Amino acid sequence: MEYKKVAFNFSIIQEYQQDLLIAELGDIGFDTFEDTTNGFDAYILANQFNETSLNEVLMGFGDELQYTYLISAIEPENWNEEWEKNFSPLIINDDCYVRATFHEKQPQYQYEIVIDPKMAFGTGHHQTTTMMMLYILETDVKDKVVLDMGAGTGILAILASKRGAKELIAIDNDEVCYRSAIENAALNEVENLTSLCGSKETIPALNFDVILANINRNILLDQIESYAKVLKNGGSIFFSGFYETPDLEMIKSHCATFDLNYIDHKKIDNWVAAKFVKQIS
Helix, strand or coil: CEEEEEEEEEEEEHHHHHHHHHHHHHHHHCCCEEECCEEEEEEEEHHHHHHHHHHHHHHHCCCCCCCEEEEEEEEEHHHHHHCCCCCCCCECCEEEECCCCCCCCCCCEEEEEEEECCCCCCCCHHHHHHHHHHHHHHHHCCCCEEEEEEECHHHHHHHHHHHCCCCCEEECCCHHHHHHHHHHHHCCCCCCEEEEEHHHHHCCCCCCEEEEEEHHHHHHHHHHHHHHHHHEEEEEEEEEEEEEEHHHHHHHHHHHHHHECCCCCCECEEEEEEEEECCCC
């Protein structure tokens, strides 16, 4: 599967402007972003790339941004070379060590996760994934049934399994992600994870204790009702992939419609992860 890379270089850009631009790029299909010295690289599946849509997003910023960008194709066989250049091991909360297959083991950490991205989003380095992992480390998931939506590499479900979850369903609408979650589960000797390819229509008719959904605001707003139907009363749901303003209030308002009560949220660089609990009726 081929990806397109758009390498942005900015003369000057404020952090909030970059965050807004990344959010809008996410809305038109870009799914992975990497910081560079003078900007960032944005990746999108080649069959989803539309330069007209890209230019419409950029035009929305008017003269606020001074930039250049370069579009290039990333063939599947070159993807590993791309991320290996930038993928360093990651430590989450002094408890969890995330590494690639080519990094040395670090047995002093309670949880070690080995991730081979294979063009799938979710190495833990992005702020949203980090915050979701922090929530999992704080949450009692032992013997719980967990749904991971927009699973990417499967990293969140894998951590939940290592924390004692009983059964895990990981769903992503990208076939590369679907296969990546299977392979990464095997790398981590996780045997209770089922990876499915699809969207909300793929959610099995189970009662879930915990739901993890790290996607983006628009997809979450569309899918919250589906999550609420399969979440047990008193169950917890964690969302990320959006910004504090204005996204969080939109998510909170929509969740209230389906008896999902806001508990709290985390914030890193204006990215947000939020916890909700389904009201016991």
